[in-house]
Amino acid sequence: MTRAGSGSVFSYSARHRWAYVPTVLFLLVIVAILVIDPSIVWHDLDPSTRRTATLLAATLAVGFTAALLVRWASPFRFSVESDALEVAPLIGSPRRVAYADFNDVTILPKTFMRSVPEVVLRVNRGRPVVIRTDITDYRQFERTLRRRLAPDLQARWKEARDT
DSSP states (O other), X not given: OEEETTEEEEEOOHHHHXXXXXXXXXXHHXXXXXXXXXXXXXXXXXXXXXXXXXXXXXXXXXXXXXXXXHHHHSEEEEEEOSSEEEEEEXXXXXXXXXXXXXXXXXXXXXXXXXXXXXXXXXXXXXXXXEEETTSTTHHXXXXXXXXXSOHHHHHHHHHHHHO
């Protein structure tokens, strides 16, 4: 957490930012080997197996790259200001959401595909704000943000968290 201007700024760790990059690079190396000269790694590789492996590695590389871009386009930095929550992705423009515009809160539990619980703040107009609970100094962030919300929303957040 850092202080900036009139509010507190919270963000995710570098691990969250760069998590898929090594996987994408590995898959691109596999694709390059398969396209350029597969005998570097495999001897007597059947052409149909080579085609299939190239297609699979390329598809996985594209999929992980898309996942990386989605992660970078999702909120990364949250600035708790006096009048609004500023949500900023790594790529794209920041978004300011007035505290009065939040109308509901849901906490999604940890699952196989979701490594940590996520807080979903629904907004009167626009996309909901999703906050992963592995954000740096989450407890302080939650306290700071909850205090600025409407009393009924504060109560629903506390109830959702405690269940």
